[in-house]
Amino acid sequence: MAAPMYNVFVGAETGLLKGITLKKSQWNNLNAIASADREKEICAMCWDNTDESKVCFGLKNRQVLVYDVDAQSVEDEIHTFDGGSGKFRALAKVEGKYLTAVESGLVKLWDDDEDKNSIEIEAGKDLFCMEQNPQKSHIIGTGGKENELKLWDLQRHSEPIFKAKNVKNDWLNLRVPVWVMGVQFLPGSDKVVTSTGHHQVRVYDPQSSQRRPVLDIEVDEYPLTAISLRYDQDNQVLVGNTQGKMALVDLRNGKVMQVYKGFAGGIRDIKCHPSKPLVASCGLDRHIRIHDIDSREMVNKLYLKSRLNCLLFSSREGENATVNKSEVQKEADVESGIESEDEDVWENLELVKTKTVKKKEKEIVVKEDKVDRKRKKKKKSDKPKEVPMIAKKRK
Amino acid sequence: MASRRKNVTRAEESKDEKQEIQTIPRPNISRVKNKQIRSELYRKMKAEKRKEKLKEKKREKQEAEAMGEEAPPKKVPKTIESMRVFDETMVNTQDEEVMKDESQDEMSSYFNRKTTPKILLTTTDRPTTRTRKLCKELKKVIPNIEIYKRRALDLKKVIPQALAKDFTDILVINEDRKEPNGLVISHLPDGPTAHFKMSSVRLTTDIKKLGRVTDHHPEVMLNNFNTRLGHTVGRLLASLFPHDPEFQGRRVATFHNQRDFIFFRHHRYEFRNSKKVGLRELGPRFTLKLRSLQKGTFDSKYGEYEWIHKRHEMDTSRRKFFL
Numbered sequence: 001m002a003a004p005m006y007n008v009f010v011g012a013e014t015g016l017l018k019g020i021t022l023k024k025s026q027w028n029n030l031n032a033i034a035s036a037d038r039e040k041e042i043c044a045m046c047w048d049n050t051d052e053s054k055v056c057f058g059l060k061n062r063q064v065l066v067y068d069v070d071a072q073s074v075e076d077e078i079h080t081f082d083g084g085s086g087k088f089r090a091l092a093k094v095e096g097k098y099l100t101a102v103e104s105g106l107v108k109l110w111d112d113d114e115d116k117n118s119i120e121i122e123a124g125k126d127l128f129c130m131e132q133n134p135q136k137s138h139i140i141g142t143g144g145k146e147n148e149l150k151l152w153d154l155q156r157h158s159e160p161i162f163k164a165k166n167v168k169n170d171w172l173n174l175r176v177p178v179w180v181m182g183v184q185f186l187p188g189s190d191k192v193v194t195s196t197g198h199h200q201v202r203v204y205d206p207q208s209s210q211r212r213p214v215l216d217i218e219v220d221e222y223p224l225t226a227i228s229l230r231y232d233q234d235n236q237v238l239v240g241n242t243q244g245k246m247a248l249v250d251l252r253n254g255k256v257m258q259v260y261k262g263f264a265g266g267i268r269d270i271k272c273h274p275s276k277p278l279v280a281s282c283g284l285d286r287h288i289r290i291h292d293i294d295s296r297e298m299v300n301k302l303y304l305k306s307r308l309n310c311l312l313f314s315s316r317e318g319e320n321a322t323v324n325k326s327e328v329q330k331e332a333d334v335e336s337g338i339e340s341e342d343e344d345v346w347e348n349l350e351l352v353k354t355k356t357v358k359k360k361e362k363e364i365v366v367k368e369d370k371v372d373r374k375r376k377k378k379k380k381s382d383k384p385k386e387v388p389m390i391a392k393k394r395k
Numbered sequence: 396m397a398s399r400r401k402n403v404t405r406a407e408e409s410k411d412e413k414q415e416i417q418t419i420p421r422p423n424i425s426r427v428k429n430k431q432i433r434s435e436l437y438r439k440m441k442a443e444k445r446k447e448k449l450k451e452k453k454r455e456k457q458e459a460e461a462m463g464e465e466a467p468p469k470k471v472p473k474t475i476e477s478m479r480v481f482d483e484t485m486v487n488t489q490d491e492e493v494m495k496d497e498s499q500d501e502m503s504s505y506f507n508r509k510t511t512p513k514i515l516l517t518t519t520d521r522p523t524t525r526t527r528k529l530c531k532e533l534k535k536v537i538p539n540i541e542i543y544k545r546r547a548l549d550l551k552k553v554i555p556q557a558l559a560k561d562f563t564d565i566l567v568i569n570e571d572r573k574e575p576n577g578l579v580i581s582h583l584p585d586g587p588t589a590h591f592k593m594s595s596v597r598l599t600t601d602i603k604k605l606g607r608v609t610d611h612h613p614e615v616m617l618n619n620f621n622t623r624l625g626h627t628v629g630r631l632l633a634s635l636f637p638h639d640p641e642f643q644g645r646r647v648a649t650f651h652n653q654r655d656f657i658f659f660r661h662h663r664y665e666f667r668n669s670k671k672v673g674l675r676e677l678g679p680r681f682t683l684k685l686r687s688l689q690k691g692t693f694d695s696k697y698g699e700y701e702w703i704h705k706r707h708e709m710d711t712s713r714r715k716f717f718l
Binding site: 014033197225284303305307 | 483484490491492493495496499623690696697698699700701702703705708709717
C-alpha cells in the first residue's frame with residue numbers, strides 16, 4: 001500500500017498527533033494510543049524546515065518530539081527544554097535551532113552547544129503567543145495578558161525593537177484591558193496583526209510614528225483564540241473565538257466580511273492553506289473542519305475523538321493530488337478560455353471606447369449611410385454604458 | 396347541490412370501474428362547501444379507511460399463521476429515535492482512545508475513587524418559594540449536599556472559596572418569573588460547567604401518592620448517553636452521587652436521556668418477583684436540556700466552550716440529536 005499523504009497534522013489534548021488525508025477523508029493517530037497521556041498534551045507545533053518534511057511538536061511536560069513525515073514515525077530523540085514555568089505557548093525553528101516560548105514569558109533560542117550562550121528574552125509574564133516573521137526569521141512578536149505586543153530582534157535581544165502602546169481610555173475614561181492572544185506578521189510590509197481576548201483585531205505598523213494600533217476592530221463578543229493570515233489574498237485575516245464563531249476580517253475595510261458556520265465549540269487553532277483558498281480549523285468540539293474561504297462551504301469535517309489544540313496545514317501535494325492537478329489545469333484552461341473570450345469582447349469594444357475615438361475609427365472603418373451611422377451612434381452611445389456593467393459582472 | 400350530484404355520479408362510476416381498476420382516487424371532500432355534509436363525508440371516509448385497515452391486518456395475520464415459520468418478520472414502525480441521523484461521535488465502548496481520554500479527564504478523580512462528592516447548592520439571588528422548596532428536596536435526593544444562600548455573590552468569587560472548603564461541585568438553580576428554569580453544574584477543581592434549561596418542575600407537593608425518602612445512598616441510572624458529549628454529561632451527573640449505592644434502601648435516581656431531553660426521576664423500587672417491579676415516586680421531577688458545556692469552572696465570558704447549542708444551525712433536522 002502506498003504511504004498515505006497527510007495534508008493536515010493536528011495535535012490533541014491527549015498527546016496524540018493525528019494526520020489527516022483530505023482526499024480520502026481519513027485520519028490516523030501517528031503515535032501510539034497507549035502512550036497517550038494528559039501530561040503529554042501537545043501544546044505547540046511547527047514545521048521543522050520550509051520543506052515541511054518534519055513536524056516538531058511541544059508537549060506539556062516540556063519535551064519536544066519530531067515526527068518525520070516521509071519516514072512516518074516519531075524520531076527517538078527527545079529534546080527537553082526547561083527554563084521558565086508553565087507550558088509551551090509557541091514553538092519555532094530559527095536556522096535549525098529551537099525557539100521556545102513558555103507561559104512565564106521566557107523566550108529562548110536553544111543552542112546545541114551548551115557552552116555558547118543561548119539567547120534568552122524575558123517577554124513579560126502571562127505570555128500567550130509568540131510568532132516568528134516568516135520573511136525575517138530573526139524578528140519575533142510576543143504578547144499576553146496585560147502584556148502588550150512587543151517585537152524583538154534575536155540579534156539585539158536586550159530590548160524590544162517595537163513596544164506597542166495601549167489605546168486611549170474608552171468612553172467612560174476607563175483603561176482598556178490588554179490581552180494579546182495571537183500575533184501574525186503581514187507579508188510585504190512590517191505590519192503586525194493581533195487578535196485579543198477582548199474580541200479586538202488590531203494592526204500595528206512599527207515603521208509609522210505611532211505606537212498605538214493603526215486599525216482596531218471589534219469582532220463579536222468573545223475572546224479570539226485563533227488567528228490566521230490568508231496567504232492567497234492579501235490583507236485578509238481569519239479569526240476564531242471561544243464560542244465557535246470563525247470570521248473573515250478584511251484589514252483594508254476594517255470590516256468582518258464573512259462568518260463560517262458549523263462549529264459547536266470553541267476554536268483553538270486556524271490555519272489557511274499556503275496557496276489554495278482553504279482553511280482548516282480545530283477546536284474543543286473534537287472536530288476538524290475545512291472550509292472554502294470564499295464560498296463559506298464546509299468542504300470536509302472529521303471527528304477526531306479528542307479535544308484538539310493545534311494544527312498545521314501542509315502545502316505538499318501527494319500522489320492523490322494528481323487528480324487535483326488535472327482539475328487545476330482544467331480550471332486554468334477554462335479560465336484562459338474565458339479570458340480569451342473576454343479579450344475578443346474587449347477587442348470588439350475597443351472600437352467603441354470614447355466618442356472621439358469612435359468617430360475617427362468610424363470615419364476610417366465604417367462607410368455607411370447617415371441613417372445607419374445614427375443608429376450606430378445610438379448603439380455606440382449605448383455601448384459605453386454597457387462597458388462598466390460587463391466589468392462589474394466580471395468581478 | 397351540484398357538488399352533491401357530482402359526488403353521487405363519481406360514486407356510481409367508481410362502482411362500475413372497481414371491477415376494472417382497484418384503486419381510484421377518493422373524491423375531494425374539501426371541495427364540498429357545506430360543513431355538515433362535508434363532516435359527514437369525512438366521517439364516512441374515515442370509517443371506510445378503518446375498515447379496510449382492519450381487513451388488511453386480519454388478512455396479514457392469517458397469512459402469517461398459514462405460513463408458520465416462513466412468515467415475513469413483523470413490521471417495525473418508524474419512530475424519530477429509529478430514524479435518528481447517524482452520529483459519528485457515538486461512542487463505541489471498546490474505543491481505546493475514548494477510554495484513555497476518559498480515564499484522564501476532569502471527572503476521573505471521582506471515578507478513580509480519589510475524591511468523594513461534596514456539593515454546594517445555591518440559587519439566584521432572592522429566590523421564591525418554589526425554588527427554595529426545590530432546593531430542600533434536592534437536599535434529600537443527593538447525599539452530602541449543603542445549601543447556601545446566594546446573597547448577590549458573584550459565582551466567580553464563590554468558586555475559590557468553595558475550593559478552599561473542599562467542595563467538588565457547585566449546583567446553581569436559576570430562577571425566572573418565580574419558577575426554577577435553569578441549572579448550572581460546575582465541577583470544581585477545574586472541571587466542566589454544564590448549563591441546563593430546566594422545565595416541567597414538579598415538587599413533592601405537586602405529585603400525588605408519594606413515598607417517604609430515606610437516607611440511603613441512591614442508585615444512579617444514566618440512560619441513553621451515547622455520544623461523546625453525552626458521555627461527558629453523564630459522567631458529570633454521575634459524579635454528584637456517592638460511589639457506593641446502598642441497595643437495601645431500594646432508592647434510585649434516574650437520568651433518562653431521550654431526544655436531547657434529560658428526564659430526572661426519583662423512585663423507590665420493589666421487586667415483586669423477578670419480572671415485576673413496583674415503583675413509588677419520591678421527590679421532585681424535572682426535565683433538563685443541555686444548553687452549553689464549558690471547559691473549566693464557571694466563566695461564561697472568557698471561558699472556552701466545548702459545546703454550545705446553536706438553535707439555527709443545529710435544530711434544522713427533527714431527527715438529529717447531540718446527547
